[in-house]
Structure formats: structure tokens, C-alpha cells
Amino acid sequence: MTARGVFTRHGLRHTRQRQAIYEALAATKEHPTADELFRMVSPRTPGLSLATVYNTLEAFCEVGLAMRIASTSNGKRGTGSARYDATVDNHLHLRCQQTGAVIDVPDELSQRLLDRIPSELLAELEAKLGFKVEQVQIEFVGCFDGGHTKA
Amino acid sequence: MTARGVFTRHGLRHTRQRQAIYEALAATKEHPTADELFRMVSPRTPGLSLATVYNTLEAFCEVGLAMRIASTSNGKRGTGSARYDATVDNHLHLRCQQTGAVIDVPDELSQRLLDRIPSELLAELEAKLGFKVEQVQIEFVGCFDGGHTKA
DNA sequence: GTACGTGCAAAATGTTTGCATCATT
DNA sequence: AATGATGCAAACATTTTGCACGTAC
Numbered sequence: 356m357t358a359r360g361v362f363t364r365h366g367l368r369h370t371r372q373r374q375a376i377y378e379a380l381a382a383t384k385e386h387p388t389a390d391e392l393f394r395m396v397s398p399r400t401p402g403l404s405l406a407t408v409y410n411t412l413e414a415f416c417e418v419g420l421a422m423r424i425a426s427t428s429n430g431k432r433g434t435g436s437a438r439y440d441a442t443v444d445n446h447l448h449l450r451c452q453q454t455g456a457v458i459d460v461p462d463e464l465s466q467r468l469l470d471r472i473p474s475e476l477l478a479e480l481e482a483k484l485g486f487k488v489e490q491v492q493i494e495f496v497g498c499f500d501g502g503h504t505k506a
Numbered sequence: 507m508t509a510r511g512v513f514t515r516h517g518l519r520h521t522r523q524r525q526a527i528y529e530a531l532a533a534t535k536e537h538p539t540a541d542e543l544f545r546m547v548s549p550r551t552p553g554l555s556l557a558t559v560y561n562t563l564e565a566f567c568e569v570g571l572a573m574r575i576a577s578t579s580n581g582k583r584g585t586g587s588a589r590y591d592a593t594v595d596n597h598l599h600l601r602c603q604q605t606g607a608v609i610d611v612p613d614e615l616s617q618r619l620l621d622r623i624p625s626e627l628l629a630e631l632e633a634k635l636g637f638k639v640e641q642v643q644i645e646f647v648g649c650f651d652g653g654h655t656k657a
Numbered sequence: 658g659t660a661c662g663t664g665c666a667a668a669a670t671g672t673t674t675g676c677a678t679c680a681t682t
Numbered sequence: 683a684a685t686g687a688t689g690c691a692a693a694c695a696t697t698t699t700g701c702a703c704g705t706a707c
Contacts, residue, residue: 368681370687389672404689409672411687425576427588436671437578449637461634464627471622476615480646483612486600489648495631497640519706521662540697555664560697562662587696 365418375400376411377420381441386424386448386457388436412439419443426455427496445469448494460495468493516569526551527562528571532592537575537599537608539587563590570594577606578647596620599645611646619644 358377359369367373375396380387387395393408415421422443426435427450435455447460447468459465469491477488509528510520518524526547531538538546544559566572573594577586578601586606598611598619610616620642628639 368686370680372688402689406673406690407688410674413673414687423578425578427574427576449631449635452640460631464630464634468623468627471624472619473622476619477646479615480600480611483615484600485651486646487648487651488646489603490646492643492645492647494643494645495628495637495639495641496643497638500636500638519661521706523663553664557665557698558663564698565662 361420365420367414367418367420372400372403372407373411373414375403376408377415377441380412380415380421380439384459386438386440386459388438390436392439415439415441424448424457426450426457445491448492450494450496452496452498457494512571516571518565518569518571523551523554523558524562524565526554527559528566528592531563531566531572531590535610537589537591537610539589541587543590566590566592575599575608577601577608596642599643601645601647603647603649608645 358374361377362369362373376392379392379396383395389408389412390405392412393403393405396408397403412421412423416423416439420441420443422440424438424440426438438457440457442459445465446462447465448457449460450457460468472491480486480488509525512528513520513524527543530543530547534546540559540563541556543563544554544556547559548554563572563574567574567590571592571594573591575589575591577589589608591608593610596616597613598616599608600611601608611619623642631637631639
């Protein structure tokens with residue numbers, strides 16, 4: 356499916372900027388922040404502005420083309436930036452405590468864990484608490500041996 | 507255990523402010539933001555400043571007395587504030603998509619799900635990816651029937 | 658008495674918005 | 683032509699920090 360097609364199907368206009376941002380986000384297995392994405396895409400997209408990256412990512416999230424991943428901390432103390440993920444189906448994340456980097460758990464492992472979540476449990480949550488679960492987010496927080504962040 | 511004792515054991519000095527903040531955080535099942543906590547505690551703690559609430563919460567997180575919970579969004583678009591949780595053992599959270607509120611999943615349900623995470627799976631993660639898991643964070647994102655946020 | 662915590666206001670992020678202009682439909 | 687996207691700069695919200703003072707040990 357062409358990027359243009361993806362946008363149209365989701366009711367978004369096609370622009371150079373959106374295409375570049377979408378391609379970059381879909382291509383990486385890391386989960387870049389808006390700023391990282393800006394720096395990745397900017398050289399190939401003259402005149403791109405950071406605000407557009409934010410707006411575009413927000414638009415993607417609204418139509419379900421991307422997901423925002425919150426950050427507890429960016430390595431040291433403090434709040435980090437949001438990260439974005441073009442993979443929309445449920446999957447697990449690994450978050451590095453030191454750097455704040457987030458990468459995917461390999462599909463096979465993700466699936467094995469997700470398969471073990473009993474659906475009665477979700478049903479019970481809905482029944483007991485009146486809460487409709489739309490999405491399950493699972494994250495393993497820890498660190499890479501030696502502190503590097505690439506898998 | 508007296509609050510003073512808890513602090514001492516964790517190498518923190520005891521102050522009126524810290525005690526008040528800790529008590530408030532430990533007493534609630536909701537997971538307040540720094541600002542919410544400030545407004546809860548402030549009336550009973552003359553001259554408390556928001557900066558102290560932030561500093562204190564950060565100190566608590568560092569010694570393991572509290573946890574920071576990141577927020578993807580605060581209901582509508584945008585970044586919300588971090589939330590804090592005095593319950594340190596692994597448990598699950600419910601996050602309301604509309605309001606950003608976070609509450610705990612009842613222990614019984616939490617435990618049932620956590621028990622189903624095979625420990626070989628964690629071992630495999632460590633072996634295959636060289637990632638040491640310190641903490642598992644699980645969150646159900648969705649909404650309460652009717653959009654209210656109290657359980 | 659010393660080291661650490663506090664309060665204030667100012668700085669540092671990270672993110673959103675108003676508005677004029679430009680591109681897509 | 684009309685609607686919506688972009689870019690810039692300014693506004694915003696959240697969190698952190700520098701410094702003078704106060705307090706716990």
C-alpha cells in the first residue's frame with residue numbers, strides 16, 4: 356500500500372512532510388521522540404519544522420496510524436519526551452532505565468506473553484469495575500548489559 | 507513503622523513536608539500528580555512549595571519509596587503530568603483515556619495476571635537480548651462506563 | 658556545626674497554538 | 683476555490699535549579 360493510500364484511507368491529506376515522517380517512523384524499530392524524528396527527517400525534507408512533526412504525529416495517533424509511548428524518566432531524573440511507534444497492534448516494549456530508549460520485544464516473545472492473558476480476566480475487569488479496556492500496554496523496564504541501547 | 511523510621515531506613519532526613527507528602531501519597535489509591543499532591547497537602551502544611559513536592563517525590567523514587575507513572579496523554583491531546591504511586595510492588599494500572607486518571611487494578615486480579623507471566627520468558631529476554639528486567643509495568647488503557655474516573 | 662532540605666523565582670524543557678502563507682483536493 | 687497543512691515565533695505547562703535561609707542530625 357502506497358503511503359498516499361494509507362493517508363487517504365485514514366482521512367488525512369498527503370503532504371511531503373507527512374510522507375517523510377511516516378516512512379521514517381515505520382522504518383525504525385526504535386521509537387523516536389518527536390525531536391529525534393525531526394532530526395532524522397529534516398535533512399531530506401527542506402524547511403520542515405518541529406511543530407509540524409508534533410502536529411503530524413498527533414494526527415497519526417488520532418487516526419490510529421501511530422501510538423504515543425509515555426516516558427517515566429529520561430535516564431536521569433526528570434520527565435522525558437514522548438516516543439512514537441508506528442506499530443499499532445499490541446506488542447511489548449523494553450525500556451532502558453539509563454537512557455530512556457524504548458525498543459520492541461521480538462514478536463515471538465510478545466505473542467507468547469499476550470496469549471497468556473486470559474480473556475476472562477479482561478471481562479472481569481469490565482464487569483467489576485465498569486472499565487472498558489481498549490488497549491493493553493506492557494513494558495519491561497530494566498537495562499541492557501553494559502548500558503548500550505541497540506538490540 | 508513510623509514515617510520517621512521509614513525515612514531513616516532509606517537514608518532520608520525527616521521533615522514535616524516529607525512526612526505530609528508521604529502520608530498523603532500512601533493514603534490514596536489514586537495516583538496523584540505532583541500538583542494534585544501539592545493541593546492535597548498544602549493546606550495542612552503551611553508554606554509548602556510545589557518545588558519541594560517535586561524534589562521530595564524524586565527523592566522517594568530514588569530510594570524506592572515511590573514510583574513515577576508516566577502519562578501518555580492527559581485526556582485530550584498533549585502531554586500530561588507524571589503521577590506518583592507509593593505502592594512499590596508490581597501491580598497493574600487502569601488508565602482512563604479521557605481524563606488521564608490512573609487507578610490500581612484490585613490485587614486479586616493483578617496477582618492472577620502476574621502469576622501467568624512465565625519466568626522462562628523473562629529469562630529468555632535476558633539471554634536473547636542481554637536485557638536485565640527490573641520491573642514489569644502493565645497498564646490497561648480504556649475508559650470507565652460513562653466517563654467517570656472513581657472506582 | 659555541618660550537611661541537607663526548603664522556598665522562591667527564574668530557567669529549562671517539551672509541546673501547542675495563532676496567524677499568514679502554501680499545497681492538496 | 684475551499685479546506686486543511688505548514689512554518690515560524692510566541693505561548694504554555696511541567697519540571698528543575700540557583701541561591702539564601704532554615705532545620706535535622
